[in-house]
Amino acid sequence: MARDANQWESAPNLPEDHFISAATYTDETILNEERDRIFHKCWKFACHESELPNSGDYRTLDHAGVPIVIIRGEDRQVRAFINSCSHRGSLIATELRGNAKRLTCFFHLWSYDQNGDCAHITRPEGYQRCGVTTDKMGLRAVKVVCRLGLVFINLDDSCESFDDFVGDAMHDLEAPMGTVDLEVFHLHRVTMRANWKQWHETNMELYHEWGHVVNRTTSVAVPGYHERKWKIHPNGHGSLDPLRVRYDNYRGWDSRDSLILPGLAPAEFRVVDLFPNTTVIIRGTVIRIDTTTPVAPGLTILEQRGLGVKGESAEDRRVRQTHHNQFWGPFGRNLSEDVIFVEAVEQANRRGGARHGIIARHENLMSQDDEIMRAYYRVWSRHMGRSASDPYGVRNSSRVKVAAA
Amino acid sequence: MNTSNESIREFVASTCLLLDEENFDEFLEQCAPDFTYQIVAQSPELPQPMVWLEHDRGGMLEMFKMIPKHVRMKGVICRNISVYRIRQLDDGRSEVLSRLIALHTDPEGASKVIAVGKYLDVVDSRSESVPKLSARKVELETRVWSPGLHVPL
Numbered sequence: 001m002a003r004d005a006n007q008w009e010s011a012p013n014l015p016e017d018h019f020i021s022a023a024t025y026t027d028e029t030i031l032n033e034e035r036d037r038i039f040h041k042c043w044k045f046a047c048h049e050s051e052l053p054n055s056g057d058y059r060t061l062d063h064a065g066v067p068i069v070i071i072r073g074e075d076r077q078v079r080a081f082i083n084s085c086s087h088r089g090s091l092i093a094t095e096l097r098g099n100a101k102r103l104t105c106f107f108h109l110w111s112y113d114q115n116g117d118c119a120h121i122t123r124p125e126g127y128q129r130c131g132v133t134t135d136k137m138g139l140r141a142v143k144v145v146c147r148l149g150l151v152f153i154n155l156d157d158s159c160e161s162f163d164d165f166v167g168d169a170m171h172d173l174e175a176p177m178g179t180v181d182l183e184v185f186h187l188h189r190v191t192m193r194a195n196w197k198q199w200h201e202t203n204m205e206l207y208h209e210w211g212h213v214v215n216r217t218t219s220v221a222v223p224g225y226h227e228r229k230w231k232i233h234p235n236g237h238g239s240l241d242p243l244r245v246r247y248d249n250y251r252g253w254d255s256r257d258s259l260i261l262p263g264l265a266p267a268e269f270r271v272v273d274l275f276p277n278t279t280v281i282i283r284g285t286v287i288r289i290d291t292t293t294p295v296a297p298g299l300t301i302l303e304q305r306g307l308g309v310k311g312e313s314a315e316d317r318r319v320r321q322t323h324h325n326q327f328w329g330p331f332g333r334n335l336s337e338d339v340i341f342v343e344a345v346e347q348a349n350r351r352g353g354a355r356h357g358i359i360a361r362h363e364n365l366m367s368q369d370d371e372i373m374r375a376y377y378r379v380w381s382r383h384m385g386r387s388a389s390d391p392y393g394v395r396n397s398s399r400v401k402v403a404a405a
Numbered sequence: 406m407n408t409s410n411e412s413i414r415e416f417v418a419s420t421c422l423l424l425d426e427e428n429f430d431e432f433l434e435q436c437a438p439d440f441t442y443q444i445v446a447q448s449p450e451l452p453q454p455m456v457w458l459e460h461d462r463g464g465m466l467e468m469f470k471m472i473p474k475h476v477r478m479k480g481v482i483c484r485n486i487s488v489y490r491i492r493q494l495d496d497g498r499s500e501v502l503s504r505l506i507a508l509h510t511d512p513e514g515a516s517k518v519i520a521v522g523k524y525l526d527v528v529d530s531r532s533e534s535v536p537k538l539s540a541r542k543v544e545l546e547t548r549v550w551s552p553g554l555h556v557p558l
Contacts, residue, residue, distance in 0.1 A: 051450060059450065096449045186455050187448040189549045213474040252467025321456050330550040331444065331458040331557070337476040339552030 009355050011395060017374045018360040020388045022349040025195035030384070030391055031297045037383045038276050039064030043145070043152045043165050045278035045291045046070055050149065050183035050310060052078060056099040056114065060091075062293055063153060068142060069093045069103065070151060073114040078146055080153045081116050081139040092139075103139075112139050148177040150280075150289070169237035172270050175263020176282055177307075185321065186306030188330055194342035195349075196277055196294040197380075199302055202338045203271065203279035203290060204238060204376060207361060207368045211341060214333040217249045219269070228367045236275030236379030238372045243269045245283065250333070253326060256284040259319055261309075273372070275379055286324045298346050304328065304335065356389070413499055413528050414488045416536045421484040424557065429469035436462055437529055437537040442557060446522075446545040457545070458557065465557070478553035480511040486524060494527070498539060501526040505543065507558055509551065520547040520558060 012019045024030060047059045047070060058071040060083055069083035069092065085092050085105040092105045092112065102119055104111040111120040118137035121127065143154040145162040148170060152162060159165070192199065202208060209215035219225055228241035245267045248255040256267040261282065264270070270282040279290045287307040292300050306324040308317055327334045348354035359377070361370040377388040386393070416435070423432040433440075442465055444458040460468060486503040494500055507520040522545035530536035543558050 047450075097451075184451060185453070187450050187548075188446070188455070188457075190552060191549055192552070211476065213471070251471050252464060318456075318459075322459065325456070325458060329457050330446075331554060333471070333475060333555070336478075336550075336552040336554065340476050340478065343552070 020357040022354050024388050026297050035064040040155045043154045046151045046153045048184045060093045080142040080144040086137040169233040176261040179262035181310040182307045183310040184305045190302040192300045194346040196292040196300040198342040200277045204372045229365045230372045232375045236376050238273040240271050245269045259285045286320045288328050410491045437539045441540045444543040446548045475555050483508045497531045499528045519551045
């Protein structure tokens with residue numbers, strides 16, 4: 001039966017980690033704290049190594065509001081720096097992609113080499129009195145690690161090692177992503193009116209696959225779908241047992257029996273979720289990497305990459321692109337629907353229409369169990385010092401309202 | 406005025422109207438049996454263009470049939486074109502270059518531009534019957550995308 005205001009607004013009569021307060025998605029203070037406590041502290045996917053194929057190649061990105069430049073040196077090492085001139089703070093690299101032996105700031109022409117050392121100060125004699133010299137004006141280095149072609153960065157110099165952070169969460173990616181050279185052939189963005197966590201949730205809670213006709217027909221209806229188990233890794237990561245998807249169940253599509261990536265069975269589906277907001281999904285022949293950039297509590301930029309085998313024939317690439325686009329392309333049948341789902345939730349969350357999201361499914365860790373989400377938010381809570389279900393800590397106060405059983 | 410070019414302009418415009426109206430059956434009637442359709446876009450991060458959609462006539466038909474089953478962005482799309490150039494190919498068909506601006510109007514009447522690009526069409530008007538669209542290549546400048554379109558531009 002329908003509920004009155006008190007019943008609707010009260011915390012569900014569920015364990016604390018079985019629901020999420022809508023404020024977790026809508027509060028600006030929480031987003032600012034997420035930037036400081038999560039994005040500035042955790043390892044974060046930045047780009048793929050294939051985006052930096054040659055010495056001097058660089059990429060720029062916004063990481064939790066901090067401009068970053070990632071550059072491949074002449075020694076083939078990938079390095080990352082805050083993309084800010086030591087002089088007056090200007091952005092140095094102003095393009096998303098480029099190549100430079102030296103990074104030169106367009107404002108006063110200070111320049112930096114690929115190691116981040118300051119190589120040139122314009123009219124240095126003007127700084128003699130104060131002792132500003134090139135050896136003291138290097139760029140701010142950012143920790144960077146490359147694993148299976150994925151480039152991760154961390155703004156926290158005292159962070160745990162990447163290997164400690166990720167553990168064996170990327171194990172399922174080793175064969176398909178670590179055997180042959182891959183390259184990004186697709187990169188598009190979507191500006192979503194939704195919170196960044198809501199997007200990551202779509203890559204964790206498979207219960208929403210009922211909403212996609214393409215997933216219902218090719219996956220949910222397939223034997224073994226519900227019997228896969230989630231592996232809950234420490235630090236908020238997750239991976240799922242594989243599934244052989246029946247792409248040919250969808251009208252007009254063929255099965256994916258050829259061009260299979262190394263280590264996979266035909267049409268095999270794998271997913272690895274990395275805290276806080278990166279997911280790698282493999283669909284037999286092609287790979288997708290999702291990551292997001294939060295702009296505001298209800299505004300997120302989704303960045304979506306498709307990967308194939310580097311140097312493959314044009315015909316093979318065409319097949320892989322088709323497979324990518326069928327599910328994940330801008331005109332594809334799956335990913336764009338997820339955006340509509342999360343935007344619909346945000347619309348209700350925005351002004352307090354919705355109060356809570358329930359993550360209470362228990363299916364023995366099988367594919368539509370919500371434990372993957374509960375584990376994620378327990379880690380979130382650890383970083384934030386707040387409960388995702390009670391971010392303001394009012395549940396134990398006199399103002400607490402708890403729904404009747 | 407070049408009557409032939411005028412009829413080609415009208416023909417290209419009519420294909421846009423049919424797509425706007427989601428009259429996909431009649432749109433396909435305007436397409437040649439060997440019709441090919443492709444959408445390409447450029448990502449500033451990548452050196453090579455991306456193919457976002459590619460179908461032959463049969464693939465388009467299958468795509469259209471599944472549209473009603475999908476979760477879609479609500480509202481209507483208007484494909485506004487300006488034909489910039491018509492030139493005759495060696496085989497007598499015409500290559501038509503048009504500027505495309507696709508606009509979306511939501512159910513509450515708010516409109517916005519969702520895509521900018523070009524159509525590169527090949528129109529076959531050699532026979533005495535109505536022209537046919539032999540090929541359409543949509544070259545997008547937009548790569549920040551809107552969700553749930555499911556329909557070709």
